[in-house]
Amino acid sequence: MKNDLIIKELESIFGKDRIKVDQNLSFYLTLRTQTKAQYYLEAESREDWVKVGQIKASKKIPIFIMGGGSNLAIITDYINGLVVRNLYQKKEVIAETEDYVDLLVSSGYVVARLVIETIKEGWGGLEYHQGLPGTVGGAIFMNSKWAKHHSYFGDQLLYAYLLETNGEIKKVDHDYFKFRYDHSVLQETGEILIEAVFRLKKEMPQVLQKKAQEALNYRSETQPKGIATSGCFFKNISEDIKLRLKLPTTSAGYLIEHAGLKNLRVGDFVVSSMHANFIINEGSGKAEDLIKLLKLIKDKVKEKFGIDLEEEVVVI
Ligand SMILES: Cc1cc2nc3c(=O)[nH]c(=O)nc-3n(C[C@H](O)[C@H](O)[C@H](O)COP(=O)(O)OP(=O)(O)OC[C@H]3O[C@@H](n4cnc5c(N)ncnc54)[C@H](O)[C@@H]3O)c2cc1C
Numbered sequence: 043m044k045n046d047l048i049i050k051e052l053e054s055i056f057g058k059d060r061i062k063v064d065q066n067l068s069f070y071l072t073l074r075t076q077t078k079a080q081y082y083l084e085a086e087s088r089e090d091w092v093k094v095g096q097i098k099a100s101k102k103i104p105i106f107i108m109g110g111g112s113n114l115a116i117i118t119d120y121i122n123g124l125v126v127r128n129l130y131q132k133k134e135v136i137a138e139t140e141d142y143v144d145l146l147v148s149s150g151y152v153v154a155r156l157v158i159e160t161i162k163e164g165w166g167g168l169e170y171h172q173g174l175p176g177t178v179g180g181a182i183f184m185n186s187k188w189a190k191h192h193s194y195f196g197d198q199l200l201y202a203y204l205l206e207t208n209g210e211i212k213k214v215d216h217d218y219f220k221f222r223y224d225h226s227v228l229q230e231t232g233e234i235l236i237e238a239v240f241r242l243k244k245e246m247p248q249v250l251q252k253k254a255q256e257a258l259n260y261r262s263e264t265q266p267k268g269i270a271t272s273g274c275f276f277k278n279i280s281e282d283i284k285l286r287l288k289l290p291t292t293s294a295g296y297l298i299e300h301a302g303l304k305n306l307r308v309g310d311f312v313v314s315s316m317h318a319n320f321i322i323n324e325g326s327g328k329a330e331d332l333i334k335l336l337k338l339i340k341d342k343v344k345e346k347f348g349i350d351l352e353e354e355v356v357v358i
Pocket residue numbers: 072106107108109110111112113114128149150174175176177178179180181182183184185186187188228233234235236265271272273274356
């Protein structure tokens with residue numbers, strides 16, 4: 043559905059051929075849900091983000107930001123407004139001592155690549171995120187984690203540059219993000235991460251590689267591979283609830299498994315037999331089937347444990 047005035051304006055800002063209309067997003071989503079964007083842009087630089095900021099400030103059309111699409115469950119066939127996929131790539135050492143480097147990384151940088159490169163350089167702090175899909179922007183937005191060693195992506199963040207809702211860029215420090223489990227302040231403010239600066243400790247690459255391998259081994263032992271999924275679908279429960287209900291773990295996967303829901307299927311969406319918190323799209327799963335499956339899971343877990351599961355993935 044094309045609005046000629048909007049498309050003309052977007053083309054005048056970003057240049058012809060950069061704005062796609064009715065773009066299929068399925069390929070950019072690891073869960074492979076079928077959905078289209080009314081307007082679609084790939085942001086490749088800080089300058090692109092400044093322009094996106096101007097559109098955001100004008101409030102003429104809604105804007106949605108995508109990183110690697112690995113934590114998204116889009117349950118609508120059509121997204122109105124502009125979807126911006128972040129392909130901004132930049133990495134630069136901006137300070138260095140004998141003990142550490144301060145590394146500026148753009149928000150579109152792919153985490154897997156960043157982890158491999160920092161290990162190779164002997165810069166420690168991100169190694170447990172080996173195997174984490176997605177971009178730096180998504181990982182800061184979610185404060186993504188490797189739960190086994192309580193290692194959170196925001197831990198090494200020193201400061202960052204954000205695009206405010208009025209289109210201005212501002213510098214904020216680590217504390218601004220109010221990081222906690224699966225949470226950063228970006229989820230409250232709607233601000234967009236442009237660049238992040240991490241302080242990384244100098245260590246032997248072999249030591250870092252060993253830790254990264256531990257994370258990779260754990261993933262391959264516990265998570266299904268080569269499938270369409272958005273990772274863990276629901277948040278783990280709090281330590282308080284675990285203790286109150288005398289449960290052996292905080293794992294949402296445990297609750298789903300012990301509610302007897304492994305292999306539960308609606309259409310092409312199925313609960314993984316290996317990790318019950320992973321929902322897999324085995325074909326071209328329809329939004330309505332995913333909605334039904336989520337409701338079944340939540341209802342059964344509530345019935346068995348009295349717990350309301352909360353989505354970890356961003357559901358749109
Ligand atoms: C196989 C698999 C394994 C996974 N393992 C883990 C794991 O071990 N630990 C874990 O925590 N997660 C895990 N995940 C979930 C997911 O990979 C992470 O949450 C990841 O950090 C999301 O990054 P993304 O770039 O893909 O974000 P997206 O899915 O593209 O976006 C997620 C949210 O972040 C917002 N966003 C993205 N970029 C920006 C930005 N620059 N500024 C502001 N907002 C932004 C989006 O608008 C959206 O609301 C896994 C997923 C899969 C598929």
